[in-house]
Amino acid sequence: MRNVFLRTTAAAGLVLVLAACGGEPTESAAGGGAASGDTIKVGLLHSLSGTMAISEVTVRDAELLAIEEINAAGGVLGKKLEPVVEDGASDWPTFAEKANKLISQDKVATVFGGWTSASRKAMLPVFERHKALLWYPVQYEGLESSPYIFYTGATTNQQIIPGLDYLKEQGKTKIFLVGSDYVFPRTANKIIKAYAAANGMTVLGEEYTPLGHTEYSTLTNKVVQAKPDAVFNTLNGDSNVAFFKQLKSAGVTAESMPVLSVSVAEEEVTGIGVDNIVGHPVAWNYYQTTENAANSKFVAAFKAKYGAAKVTSDPMEAGYNAVYLWAEAAKKAGTVEVEAVKKASGGIALERPEGLVTIDGETQHMYKTARIGIIQPDGLIKEVWNSGEPIKPDPYLKSYPWAGSLAS
Amino acid sequence: MTATLEKPPVTEAPVKEPRDWRGPALFALVAVIGLVVMPLVLEPFRLGLLAKYLTYAIVALGIGLAWGQGGMLTLGQGVFFGLGGYAMGMHLKLNDAGDGLPDFMVWSGVETLPALWEPFRNPVFAIAMVVVVPGAIAWLLGTLVFRQRVRGAYFAILTQALAAAMVILLVGQQGLTGGTNGLTNFFEFFGQDVAADSTQRGLYFTVAIVLGVLFLGAWQLQRSRFGRLLLAVRDGEDRVRFLGYNPATVKTITFTLSAVMAGIAGALFVPIVGIISPALLGVVPSLELVVAVAIGGRFALAGAVLGAVLMGYAKTYFSEELPDAWLYLQGALFILVIGLAPKGIIGIISSLRRRKEAAA
Numbered sequence: 001m002r003n004v005f006l007r008t009t010a011a012a013g014l015v016l017v018l019a020a021c022g023g024e025p026t027e028s029a030a031g032g033g034a035a036s037g038d039t040i041k042v043g044l045l046h047s048l049s050g051t052m053a054i055s056e057v058t059v060r061d062a063e064l065l066a067i068e069e070i071n072a073a074g075g076v077l078g079k080k081l082e083p084v085v086e087d088g089a090s091d092w093p094t095f096a097e098k099a100n101k102l103i104s105q106d107k108v109a110t111v112f113g114g115w116t117s118a119s120r121k122a123m124l125p126v127f128e129r130h131k132a133l134l135w136y137p138v139q140y141e142g143l144e145s146s147p148y149i150f151y152t153g154a155t156t157n158q159q160i161i162p163g164l165d166y167l168k169e170q171g172k173t174k175i176f177l178v179g180s181d182y183v184f185p186r187t188a189n190k191i192i193k194a195y196a197a198a199n200g201m202t203v204l205g206e207e208y209t210p211l212g213h214t215e216y217s218t219l220t221n222k223v224v225q226a227k228p229d230a231v232f233n234t235l236n237g238d239s240n241v242a243f244f245k246q247l248k249s250a251g252v253t254a255e256s257m258p259v260l261s262v263s264v265a266e267e268e269v270t271g272i273g274v275d276n277i278v279g280h281p282v283a284w285n286y287y288q289t290t291e292n293a294a295n296s297k298f299v300a301a302f303k304a305k306y307g308a309a310k311v312t313s314d315p316m317e318a319g320y321n322a323v324y325l326w327a328e329a330a331k332k333a334g335t336v337e338v339e340a341v342k343k344a345s346g347g348i349a350l351e352r353p354e355g356l357v358t359i360d361g362e363t364q365h366m367y368k369t370a371r372i373g374i375i376q377p378d379g380l381i382k383e384v385w386n387s388g389e390p391i392k393p394d395p396y397l398k399s400y401p402w403a404g405s406l407a408s
Numbered sequence: 409m410t411a412t413l414e415k416p417p418v419t420e421a422p423v424k425e426p427r428d429w430r431g432p433a434l435f436a437l438v439a440v441i442g443l444v445v446m447p448l449v450l451e452p453f454r455l456g457l458l459a460k461y462l463t464y465a466i467v468a469l470g471i472g473l474a475w476g477q478g479g480m481l482t483l484g485q486g487v488f489f490g491l492g493g494y495a496m497g498m499h500l501k502l503n504d505a506g507d508g509l510p511d512f513m514v515w516s517g518v519e520t521l522p523a524l525w526e527p528f529r530n531p532v533f534a535i536a537m538v539v540v541v542p543g544a545i546a547w548l549l550g551t552l553v554f555r556q557r558v559r560g561a562y563f564a565i566l567t568q569a570l571a572a573a574m575v576i577l578l579v580g581q582q583g584l585t586g587g588t589n590g591l592t593n594f595f596e597f598f599g600q601d602v603a604a605d606s607t608q609r610g611l612y613f614t615v616a617i618v619l620g621v622l623f624l625g626a627w628q629l630q631r632s633r634f635g636r637l638l639l640a641v642r643d644g645e646d647r648v649r650f651l652g653y654n655p656a657t658v659k660t661i662t663f664t665l666s667a668v669m670a671g672i673a674g675a676l677f678v679p680i681v682g683i684i685s686p687a688l689l690g691v692v693p694s695l696e697l698v699v700a701v702a703i704g705g706r707f708a709l710a711g712a713v714l715g716a717v718l719m720g721y722a723k724t725y726f727s728e729e730l731p732d733a734w735l736y737l738q739g740a741l742f743i744l745v746i747g748l749a750p751k752g753i754i755g756i757i758s759s760l761r762r763r764k765e766a767a768a
Contacts, residue, residue, distance in 0.1 A: 049735050087731035092590065093683050094727075097457070101728065104453040118589040122683050125593040129603040143515045181579055182588035183515075190517055210576060211588070406517070 039082040040075075040336055042067070042323075043102035045113030045123075050090025051212060051237060055315070056115045058267055059137055060085065062316040063112050065305055066323035076327045077334070084108055092122035099126040099134070109336035110135060112322050115315065117141060117183045124149065133338050135326060137319035139262065139284070141187035142395040143406070148338075150345070151365045152318040152325065152357075154285050155395045158387075160188055162370035163232070163260050163283035164195050166385055172229035172258070173201045178219065178243070179234035181208040188234050188262070191397070191406060198402030204228045209235070214242040220250050223257075231259040240264055244276040254279025254374075265313035266381060274379045284314040285368045286354035287381040295353035311379070312353075321352045321366075325359060356390055365393030435623075442616045452605045459612040459680045461720030462619050464697060465713045466673035469619070470666030471701045472712025473626050477635065478662045479642030481560070483694050484567030485670045487574045488542035490689030492671030494578075495541060496678040497591035498525055499534035500602075504595045510586075511593060518583040525584075531598065538675040539668050546667030550660030557656075559645070571691050578686040590685025597679045608680070615676045619713070622669055626709050629665075638662055703745045705754025714753060 044063050046056035064083060071080045084106045086098040095114065102108045103126065110133040114120045120136050127134045127148040139154040167175065177192060179185025189206055196203050204226040207219050220243070223231060235243055240261070247259065260281045266288050269277060288299055288311055298320065302312050325348060330336045333344035346361020358367040367390035373381035397403035446458060467485050474480045501510040502525065508514075509521060528534045553566060578585045585591075600607040629635050640648045641655045648655050678684050687693070697716060704715020722741065726734035749756050 048731050085731050087727050087734065089727065089735075091687055092588075092592075092685050093681050093688060096592075096681065096683055097460075097724075098727075100453055100456070104451075116588075118685065121589045122592050122685070125603070125682055141515075183582065186582055186587065187515060208580075210579065 038079055040077070040079045041082050041084050041106055041108045042326075043099075043106065043108040043111035043113065044083050044085045045088055045095065045098050045102060045111055046115065047090040047119075048085075048087040052088075052090040052115055052119075054271075055237070055267065056088070058310075058313065058316050059115065059319040061306055062302065062312070062320040063137075063323050065302060066320045068305075069301065070323065070327050076330050077336070081323075081327075088113065088119055092116075092118045095119040096122045096126050099123045100130075103127075103130045103132045109133075109330070110326050110338075110341070112137065112319060112326075114138070120144075120149070121183075131338055133326075133341065135319075135322035137322050138315045139318075141184045142191075142397065143187065145363045145365070145395050147342070147364070149364065150322065150325070150359070151363075151393075151395075152322040153315060154368055154370070155365055155393050156188065156191055157394045157397060157400070158285060158368045158370050158391045159262055159283050160191055161195065161400070162387055162391070163262060163281075163372065164192060164199070164201075166281070166283070166372045167230050167232075167260060168199060168201065169385075170230075170258075174204055174227075174229045175201060176204050176223050176226055176228040176231045177206040177234070178223065178231055179206075179208050180211050180213070180236040180239060182211060182236075184236075184263075185234035189232075191403065192232055194402050194406060195400075209239060211236060211239070213239050216243045216246040219243070220246040220252075223247075224250050224252065228257065231257060233259050233261040234263060235261075236263045237268075238271075240268060241272050241276075244272050244280075248276050254281075264375075265315065266311035266379070267313045267316075269375055269379050269381070270311070274375070274377060277375050278377050279374060281372055281374055281384070282381060283370065283372050284381075285371055286314045286317040287371065287373050287383055288312045289373075289380050289382060290354060290371070292351070292353065292355060294351050298353040314354075317353050321350070321354075321357055324350060324352070325357070325366075329359070358390060360393050363393050363395055365395055366390075367392055435620075439620055442620075443613065447609065447612065452608060455612050456608050456680060457720070457724055458717075459608070459615050460677065461717045462612075462615045463673040463677040463680065464700070464720055465716040466615070466619050466622060466676070467670045467697050468701050468704070468712040468716035469622055469626055469709060470669035470673075471698060472706060472709045473629070473669075474663055474666040475698070475701065476706035476708070476712060477630060477642065478638050478659060479559075480659060480663055481564040481698070482567045482663070482666065483564050483691070483698060484569075484571035484574075485666070485697060486571050486689035486691070486694035487567075488546060488667040488670035489674035489677070489693075490574060490578070490684065490686070491542045491545070492538045492674030493678050493684035493688065494585070494591065494674075495528065495534050495537040495671075496675035497594075497684045498528040499531055500594045500597065500678065501591055502529045503531075504593075510591075512586040512589060512591070513583060516583040516587070522584055535675070538671050542667040542671030542674075543664050546664040547660060550663040551656075554656035554659045554663075568691055568694070571689065571694050575686045575690040578689075586685070588686060590683055590688070591678075592683040592685070594679065594682055602679050602682065611676070611680050615680065618672060618676065622672070623709060623713065626665075630709060634658070634661075699742055699746075701752075703742065703752050705752030707751060708754040708758075711752050711754035718753075 044060050046060045047053050048057060067081045067083050075081060084102060086102060088095040088098055102111050112135045114136045115138050117140050123134060124146050134149045135152060136149055137152050139159050142156040177189045179189060193203055258281055262283050264282050299312050303310055328348050329341045329345040333340040345359045349356060349358040355369045360367060369390050370387040371383050372385040373383045376382050397406060467489055471485055474482050579588050594602050596602060597607055637658055641658050645655045700715040700719035701712040705711025722738060726737050
């Protein structure tokens, strides 16, 4: 009897909890439009669970910091920003569902979100159909320019091509390509091969491993046997840990065979272990050590809010910028209405932690300075090369004759 | 999956209720709620989510048939769901592209349309493939393994491996399948704007009716001689064989039916959610649906459907309310239900009813 009682109670509890979700929509729908009331709702949509959470949570934190700072300075158009946080759960259809929820139900003024290209591709139709705005904060593979997305991370001509320029300058002409098996590495490698063919470089090999793969002895053997001058690494996430450990145990050093990474920032260096990756180059637009007043303020504010041990990285900074850039465009437009914000955005230039960032109204990408850095023994990254001035974004690589076959 | 070890309630299923109108009345009530009340009450976004849960319910119905009735624990229904989904996705992509190439082929460097894609231009072919491909693969797999008397945990592992392999295959062939991104950004669904509220409403009714029809079909199958035979195979395969039946045929037919259901669900999922990607048909989503069926009650077809819809709702609700902690809460609920009520929610309801009847 007792057992039956227990089961019944458990079932009743479950039914109650689930019944609660029936009543939920009306409650939050009462919130009304984005700009009604005293606050402006903005959506933050990153993976807070799943494999991407470790990276994406830091971007969300940086965006929350920006919102807090903007609110402390009086908000936007006299109203405070109210973040609505959703979890994309490292699952692309979930990103689409939550984007739809933020737009249709919360009626947010704009959304800051995404990390992987797959999540952006899944969200793109949702934003285009609803004519809503997404600010995407991560470097990506280019060949895209949605009228309803602002890209605050680098496109290929602001990261990959400068990285290749750097290798060429260093006299590294034989390269080996290693990447995770998804869209960004595959597209990046296509661009790299076209660049190599036009610039007298040789690609000795091209290897892909599934996302989350951690067994790199075979691949490391292949790389070592091919004897390249340098490796171009587009591995993502945990795989880097195993790959760099394996390279180190195979006797590869940063001097003998530098591995240029485009998805390893300050946050990842800690996970990989500084000893395994020290001395290797990376390509980004921002480092925690980038010297300017805006960055000192950003790093100090981030550490004050989240802890002194925290580091800041390129995608975090791009997310942080996105909030400021949108706020600036809304102020200029005098409204948070999407078309007006889009129209007002072109030409907006702000001094950001990475230096001067200007919105290119045509592509909705940013002018960004490319920076090559070397990983230091303290885990931070020291800049050794930069492009001198912000590079005009060229997502379709139209200004590069050798890239003609890549985009049509 | 400890639930497979525990004895199924042999006495429950075949007992013929004297008052037979109860089941049909309940079905009619649910149909009225689903087809009349929900579309009136829910806003378009929520109705779209319900439509998505109903596609999961179609897969769950297939799992309920294969696992609950037939004892075949299939951990790879995502494969069939994906095959149906990709067949539909390919047609929609080609339809949108017109004379050109689908967008992902352009950025993947594919210059001519692969031969595999060409026939999917034809909507009749695509819809036929939604049923034929999952069915044929399940039939082939069933024929091969059931004759070899592969069953229980070995069959479960085999189906799970199939799901894992399928994901690797799809991700690796970026130019052919869209890779990790999958197929997304659809514009038109058979002449309608796929994102329009009216189209989505129509899709909701379609999926609700398909689920209802499949449920009735499965219900009839379960009550038929074939259904009895299926139960017998589940509970004592060797005895069935000694009686002169071939259990392999019975299992293959059932497994194929469950695969076809998953394929249909996948095809409906694509225009409703707007994406099909390898992440949707891997091991984890396949397992999630099996867990949902266990929660609802795997020994009853209604339990499978109930479990899938409840799981969908719970997932959306918890993740919206507690974006930081929802996974833990969801996991805790699963453990609670499976631990305290191994026959699921339907099991609780029927034990309550039996108590009442015993008291009366």
